[in-house]
Amino acid sequence: MRLAFVMAAAWMFFLNSPVKAQQSELIDRNFTGVSQEATPQGARRDIQDQASQKVSEEIIKELIGEDRFSKNKSLIQSKIIKNSARYIPFAKASSLTQEGTEYKMSVSLKVSLRDLKQMLQDSTLLNENDTIPVVLPVISWIDRVQGKSYRWWLPGDKSQQAFLIKEARILEEAMRNSFQKNNFFAMKPIDAGLGTAVPVDFQNERVAGEDAQFFSQYFNAPLLIDGQVVLNKTDSGKNYRIEVRMTAVQVSNGRAIADVSRRYDTENGSFENVVDKKMREVIEATSNDLASQVLEAWQRGSLGTSVIRLTIQGRNTLPLTEGLKEKIRSQITQVKSIRERLVSSDSVSFEVDTAVSAAELTGKLEALDVDGKKLSKVSEKQDEIVLKWAQ
Incomplete structure (x- = not known):
């Protein structure tokens, strides 16, 4: 036909x-x-x-x-x-x-x-690149029952941390399997002995900011899984609670692209035995959830993009604002999403997820025609654009 x-x-x-x-x-x-x-x-x-x-x-x-x-x-x-x-x-x-x-x-x-x-x-063609994304877990283990903690990038007494290391290995394995199903490579820092390679200046309790940038570049991992696993007694004191929080962070721009938060209560019994049993029961599903969210972001083309704050000065009527959003969605193909963040009497601000630089986006926005009205630049930074309606 x-x-x-x-x-x-x-x-x-x-x-x-x-x-x-x-x-x-x-x-x-x-x-x-x-x-x-x-x-x-x-x-x-x-x-x-x-x-x-x-x-x-x-x-x-x-x-x-x-x-x-x-x-x-x-x-x-x-x-x-x-x-x-x-x-x-x-x-x-x-x-x-x-x-x-x-x-x-x-x-x-x-x-x-x-x-x-x-x-x-x-057809898996909307991804930003063809390379297999590398994921690096940087997860803190905090045992409030026995007063211990473990982070693979910090030196410590391994004999005192033996139980937490064992549980951390279980999580590493689960994450490796979950991400591998989606063609991601999740590193296993404990098994690989990555802790010995971390310089003293970066041996801090939290991997964030400049530390995160270093870890990402040093281990060639654009995605970090930042999180905590906290072990505690329940309110009844008869069993134990496992709280898991993990966030996938795109290090290049500090964006959180996926997160999971779970709370599990164990059976009654010996602390290490019941915690180990519960971890083996639930950690696969938790890891699968996180990996699925990361895959969705990857398929949407959200990885490799950045978020730019866009502010339009002047009186913005609802029809004009909606018309602008529709023009951006339909005419600027490099914009993945646009969301309103702040509306006032004399301006409206958006959060724009885009694959182009602020300078290139500004040029594309100035070229738009919204019901006969045009935008002109007031100011421009790497992560923020301010425009106004031209007279």
Whole structure:
């Protein structure tokens, strides 16, 4: 079935589906092509196919980058562009003109960014890079029952910490298995003896800030799992409580991309025996939950992006604010998400998750036309942009 018929059918469905029309993020793109087909009908079909191909390639490159596009060109062609009617619900062609043996025509297309992103995500093409992400756990173990603690990056009396080390190994193994299912590599710092490689200046109780940057670079791990496992008595005093908190942090920008928090009570019995039993029962599910959240962030293309605070000065009516958000979502493909953070009488602030720099984003924002209004730059920093409505 030729593209023109498929796209016409898709547009008829689109017209009769207001929910779909409201939910899709539509980008307007135009294409002018030429064809040397023998007949006007053949030329029209050929140029429509060219339009779908060219526009698809342009937007996909914006979303995943030139390198990733080139490496996966055949997959993109067979899985995505071949099924372009799923994300191009409308195409309107101009009149066909003939110059000698060539026909010329323009095509206006509407592309559903949301549907295209979903297809790319389903084919695992929306990730920011092809390398296997490395995950480094930096988890503190705190035993308030026996008054002990253990952190693999700190020197200590291993004989006194034997029980906590054993439990930490169980967690390491569970995390290795959970992340491995999703093609991530979770390091096992205890088994690998990484603690001996940590310089004295970075042997601090908490791995954060500059310490986190050092650990990430030194061990070549862009993701750290920061967390605590706290062992305590329950209120009744008859059994024990295990509290687990783990947060996956993208070190390059300090963003938390996933977290789990769990509380488990043991059976009655000997402290070490019942804690060990409960840990073996629950830690796999806890690790799976964290690994799944990290995978979701990876598939959305959220890894490798940064969060920029965007403030628009001036009177922002609700229709104008909503119109701006819709324009950003639909026209700036490098923006992964935009969320309102602060609204006042004279400004509105957003949190923008983007794969481009603040300078590049500023240029794209200034190029937008929102109901005839334009934005102009007031100031720009690495993580913050301030714009105002131009007069």
